[in-house]
Amino acid sequence: MSDTSGTPRTSRRPRPVRRALLAAVATLGLAAAAATAAAPSASASAPTPPSGWNQVFVDDFNGPAGSGVNTSNWQYATGRGYPGGPANWGTGEIETMTSSTDNVSLDGSGNLRITPRRDASGNWTSGRVETNRADFQPPAGGTLRVEGRIQVPDVTGAAAKGYWPAFWMLGAPYRGDYWNWPAVGELDIMENTQGNNTVFATMHCGTSPGGPCNETSGIGGSTTCQGTTCQAGFHTYRMEWDRSTDVEEIRFSLDGNTFHTVRENQVDATTWSNATDHGFFVILNVAMGGGFPDAFGGGPDAGTRPGHSMLVDYVQVLTSGGGTTPPPTGNRDAYGTLQAESYDGQSGVMTEATSDSGGGRNVGAVANGDWLHFKGVDFGPNPARQFSARVASGAAPGVSGLVEVRLDSRSNAPVGSFAVGDTGGWQSWRTVPANIGSVTGTHDVHLTFTSGQPSDFVNVNWFTFGH
Known part of the structure; x- marks a missing residue:
């Protein structure tokens, strides 16, 4: 919908770029060649996806x-x-x-x-x-x-x-x-x-x-x-x-x-x-x-x-x-690698290309009050007691925050958390472990991010759970 108004919020930090950009500006075509005739005004099911x-x-x-x-x-x-x-x-x-x-x-x-x-x-x-x-x-x-x-x-x-x-x-x-x-x-x-x-x-x-x-x-x-x-x-x-x-x-x-x-x-x-x-x-x-x-x-x-x-x-x-498809909804294995960018919902974050092992994308621009939501994470009958996440931070000295795990609602108390600050850069990755309360069954997992400062303090590439 054109003409949306409002003062844009500036980006909280410069975003890494996927590739070098060319300087030329392409000319826009404003009219098309004739389109094919439309079908009659009747309902039709969505077409079967083409091969590939x-x-x-x-x-x-x-x-x-x-x-x-x-x-x-x-x-x-x-x-x-x-x-x-x-x-x-x-x-x-x-x-x-x-x-x-x-x-x-x-x-x-x-x-x-x-x-x-x-x-x-x-x-x-x-x-x-x-x-x-x-x-x-x-x-x-x-x-x-x-x-x-x-x-x-x-x-x-x-x-x-x-x-x-x-x-x-x-x-x-x-x-x-x-x-x-x-x-x-x-x-x-x-x-x-x-x-x-x-x-x-x-x-x-x-x-x-x-x-x-x-x-x-x-x-x-x-x-x-x-x-x-x-x-x-x-x-x-x-x-x-x-x-x-x-x-x-x-x-x-x-x-x-x-x-x-x-x-x-x-x-x-x-x-x-x-x-x-x-x-x-x-x-x-x-x-x-x-x-x-x-x-x-x-x-x-x-x-x-x-x-x-x-x-x-x-x-x-x-x-x-591509190497991945958009996020699944539910049916996630808690003990597999949960890619951060495969969230079912989020607030305040962005995704960007990562230089971490395996490439792909990470979630970035994470600051106080932001969150990620992952539906249907299956922990099975044997309690999970550990959590670890692949994180990076280029936060300024003195800027840090908590990565918290909450189940089923963002308003529930965390079952575990860890603190993270500067790791040497926004693409300088390390795996940080934490203990969590015993978790069994299937739950929605919410990663919430808490900090005493408004600045970005962490990127997340993936996370997983363990017994």
């Missing part, structure tokens, strides 16, 4: 008509903004988001409906749902594909003034902060407004206003729907984030035809790292009004007709290549 691709998330939105979304996959974002975040979702939109099935429901034919409504007093409501998972990113050396088959609200002309449907992603560090946009990255896979037969794809990053990513506009491109208009039929919108090439790139396509590409060398190394060295979560919503519709004539107004739904047939996330 792994499906890591899917929702076909099958269920009884009038029911809500599957809350094991999605959470509702409600109100006029995130608690403590910018008003009006940071974009100037005017609706109130709700979890009511009047605004968000399944249609009984395999589609999700997000429907703006206007009451007798002129107040607008609509819907916004976000994936619970915030760990979607390419495996090291591989590619992430996020796609959805969508029909934007079937309304055009004056009746469509102010409509703003979108399928997009935000960087995981935005959750719980809400003031670090656009530094943490935003990937708009599809935006549409005013009932026009034009869709936009954009990457937001850097600082706002202006900065290396031309905020609040971002680095964007657009194209038109062919065969049927964007409003009259379903089309497939896709983002592929490719780490397999020397210069990382993010490609956006409509019905299989790439129309916009953003490359790593279009911005400085720190901007790209801050925007991409972490997971993302997926968002579906229909806003009313705000900065994007304002750029195309404004609205909504008295002539805008409520009740036109964005229909979503499916959303799926795939990965290919």
